[in-house]
Amino acid sequence: MANGSANCLFCNNKSVCFNELTDDELKQIEDNKVEILYKKDETIIKQGSFASNIYFIKKGLVKIYIENSDRNLILEIAGKSKMLGLTSLNHTKHYKFSVTALEDIVLCQINVEVINKIMITNQFFNTQVIKSLNSTIEKILDKLHCISHKQLNGRLADALICFSDEIYQNNKFTLNVTRKDLASITNMATENVVRLLKEFNDKKIIKVSGKNIEIINYSALKELSK
Amino acid sequence: MANGSANCLFCNNKSVCFNELTDDELKQIEDNKVEILYKKDETIIKQGSFASNIYFIKKGLVKIYIENSDRNLILEIAGKSKMLGLTSLNHTKHYKFSVTALEDIVLCQINVEVINKIMITNQFFNTQVIKSLNSTIEKILDKLHCISHKQLNGRLADALICFSDEIYQNNKFTLNVTRKDLASITNMATENVVRLLKEFNDKKIIKVSGKNIEIINYSALKELSK
DNA sequence: CGCGAGCTTGACGTTGTTCAACTAGAGTGG
DNA sequence: CCACTCTAGTTGAACAACGTCAAGCTCGCG
Structure with a gap:
């Protein structure tokens, strides 16, 4: 090959x-x-x-x-x-x-x-x-702007939007990265990634199941991103 | 002209x-x-x-x-x-x-x-x-690395080193920027710039007098920068 | 079946921001 | 020349945000 x-x-x-x-x-x-x-x-x-x-x-x-x-x-x-x-x-x-x-x-x-x-x-x-x-x-x-001006939830929202719009080009995707990688993308502790994903899930903004993520309320994510 | x-x-x-x-x-x-x-x-x-x-x-x-x-x-x-x-x-x-x-x-x-x-x-x-x-x-x-990985004192130390080494090329200089600008450089609150400058001054790392700054202990600054 | 890496959760402490109050100095107009 | 104002700088205290720690869980894999 x-x-x-x-x-x-x-x-x-x-x-x-x-x-x-x-x-x-x-x-x-x-x-x-x-x-x-x-x-x-x-x-x-x-x-x-x-x-x-x-x-x-x-x-x-x-x-x-x-x-x-x-x-x-x-x-x-x-x-x-x-x-x-x-x-x-x-x-x-x-x-x-x-x-x-x-x-x-x-x-x-x-x-x-x-x-x-x-x-x-x-x-x-x-x-x-x-x-x-x-x-x-x-x-x-x-x-730089994202990391210096936004809080945790805004940064994670940004990352999710990026996955959906650019990387997978689908509002439903299976992550190729670990929670730790998500933390390295958004510059936060791994524990906070987990907590926020759960929070977004509970608020029906996204649907999380392991590595599978579906974005339900896109505009709410955009709002979080500010 | x-x-x-x-x-x-x-x-x-x-x-x-x-x-x-x-x-x-x-x-x-x-x-x-x-x-x-x-x-x-x-x-x-x-x-x-x-x-x-x-x-x-x-x-x-x-x-x-x-x-x-x-x-x-x-x-x-x-x-x-x-x-x-x-x-x-x-x-x-x-x-x-x-x-x-x-x-x-x-x-x-x-x-x-x-x-x-x-x-x-x-x-x-x-x-x-x-x-x-x-x-x-x-x-x-x-x-990006500085802002995402370093704490306040490290970031301010970095900024001071930059002023001394690159911008003014002298360990003694008169700032052209305000405290608020220093805060915008290091991505912190203006109050923290003031507090840290005072702290560095008290620790004899630098000598601050208004806009006039002299770097006394360069290696200590480098150490803070980590 | 057990091991280990990745994931999850809660409690806690630290770091840094915000707020409010006060000071000093520079510029303005009477 | 003196009040007046405005901005930059300073200080302390309360608070929120976030990271760390410790423990337990889950799932894939040998």
């Missing part, structure tokens, strides 16, 4: 970044990439290691997080079409975050030198990279 | 971004920029407004912050050589933050179209822009 010779030219999983590449540029990528399968819980990027590759997720969910001695902070749960590692372009030599598979993952690993090269030859690609960086900045700013 | 025809070619205040521009490219910038003087407390960028310009600070300190109904969050105190507005390149049409002058400011306002154009023609410039974006990401991540 995983192999390094999958043809980029006919890949229908391409990121919008790659849409306008010439056949020659796609060939360059193909020659400098491998497709890899990761199993659940495997580490894809380790914080602090040399940043020599860019990753493109073809299938599955990952968590992107900052490691810390006491506890981690999950920046984002990302899936299909996400590019990882752009934030190291031309800047730091080391990854500033870790990435772990939340389920079985298929991804393309591309050498950073090729990316740099194509950014020079292809203006559209270059623009897409900058867009991606700016979108990252916007996301982190939102997170 | 402020005028639009200052010559970019012979400007010795140039950001590293502009260092490798050709004479022709500098001429393009010159034709699409104005130099402006802002007085203390004037708004330079207003959150939500159209993002059609890039700003380059030639002189003076500004605060960059996210506005919020209840209270603001200061992202950075920036000064000479800082580029503002790059985070809107090719992405959002509106500024996601506000910028206000903390003292009298001289800056160059450059039309974003010229910046976009030069990013195509000059690879070095393009690389510098990406570096700048990535450095912004790193800064915000540090802030």
Whole structure:
């Protein structure tokens, strides 16, 4: 299943970044990439290691997080079409975050030198990279705002809305993350995640059953998020 | 003092971004920029407004912050050589933050179209822009880490170290910001800033006298920052 | 069938915010 | 020049929010 010779030219999983590449540029990528399968819980990027590759997720969910001695902070749960590692372009030599598979993952690993090269030859690609960086900045700013201004229930509401709207795109979903992960996303104690989920459940805002969550009263969640 | 025809070619205040521009490219910038003087407390960028310009600070300190109904969050105190507005390149049409002058400011306002154009023609410039974006990401991540993992005294210690090491580059400085601003930097109540400054003062870690602050025991501050 | 990790619950203590009152200094107008 | 006002800064006490601790539960897996 995983192999390094999958043809980029006919890949229908391409990121919008790659849409306008010439056949020659796609060939360059193909020659400098491998497709890899990761199993659940495997580490894809380790914080602090040399940043020599860019990753493109073809299938599955990952968590992107900052490691810390006491506890981690999950920046984002990302899936299909996400590019990882752009934030190291031309800047730091080391990854500033870790990435772990939340389920079985298929991804393309591309050498950073090729990316740099194509950014020079292809203006559209270059623009897409900058867009991606700016979108990252916007996301982190939102997170910063959320964590610094909102209380526990608002933060958990935000997380649930994100799961429903963006990650699973369904008001009924089965979490790929533990309660502890939810705590790392919302920056609170695991116990508080449990208490609040129960509270939301009792108030008929959501329906919780283990990892299965259904959002019943979306507007109440939006209200909690303030 | 402020005028639009200052010559970019012979400007010795140039950001590293502009260092490798050709004479022709500098001429393009010159034709699409104005130099402006802002007085203390004037708004330079207003959150939500159209993002059609890039700003380059030639002189003076500004605060960059996210506005919020209840209270603001200061992202950075920036000064000479800082580029503002790059985070809107090719992405959002509106500024996601506000910028206000903390003292009298001289800056160059450059039309974003010229910046976009030069990013195509000059690879070095393009690389510098990406570096700048990535450095912004790193800064915000540090802030996120600080606010989410550290307690009040650690956060204030961080802020004081930043003022000493980066902003004023002197262990003795006169603050350009109010106590309330310090609170917006460290995400705490103004009262707590006052209490902690007093506590640090009593413990002979710093010496506070109104806006004048001297760092006496730097390593103790580093320790508090953990 | 038992072990262990993840989950759940309640009690309790700490941390940090809010409120209210007071002070000092800077600017304003008579 | 002196009241007056306004804002920034300061202080203490009460309170709420949140984290920690300890204990028990559940379920999957060997």
